[in-house]
Amino acid sequence: QQQVRQSSQSLTVWEGETAILNCSYENSAFDYFPWYQQFPGEGPALLIAIRSVSDKKEDGRFTIFFNKREKNLSLHIKDSQPGDSATYFCAASGSNYNVLYFGSGTKLTVEP
């Protein structure tokens, strides 16, 4: 049973557009939601994270929108660049858990 779901396996946008990556989760006890970015040949790396007490977290061109009632969140990448082409993983955890649960990932391609 997948606790964290990413609806799109892949997404292609043009340079300069806003890419929107979606994620949903099952467990109401989750309260920490990071997004990880992975380039080919590398391990995933933390990009941005939000806690469930907030509904928005912004860091430069990257913004997380969080909807606790609907148990979903999205990562918006404004002014997408070809260098943003990577796989993005949504993850979740909570104070009662010792681990992060990861979604299946969305491969983003930004076309110049």
Place this chain on the structure above:
Amino acid sequence: EAAVTQSPRNKVTVTGGNVTLSCRQTNSHNYMYWYRQDTGHGLRLIHYSYGAGNLQIGDVPDGYKATRTTQEDFFLLLELASPSQTSLYFCASSPDREEVFFGKGTRLTVV
């Protein structure tokens, strides 16, 4: 910057073979993890540990053993490798169960 080093980076073995994947972290993190990454499944947790001598079972433990010999070293053992274990394996460490630092991965092929 947290450093997690995996070895080997690539490994080919035969069905029924014995394989050990190694991981070392140099940041004195308490938590260490082994994940496998497969297309369509994302990152799935195999085993994890929160200190030397400790071992916890993850979501996909069948066919895998793990051992945490020191604070720094975490090993993943496949004693009877099968083709279904062909995958990209990541080791990771974390100070606090939240920000997780990954190694570069080991690509294992079981033929």
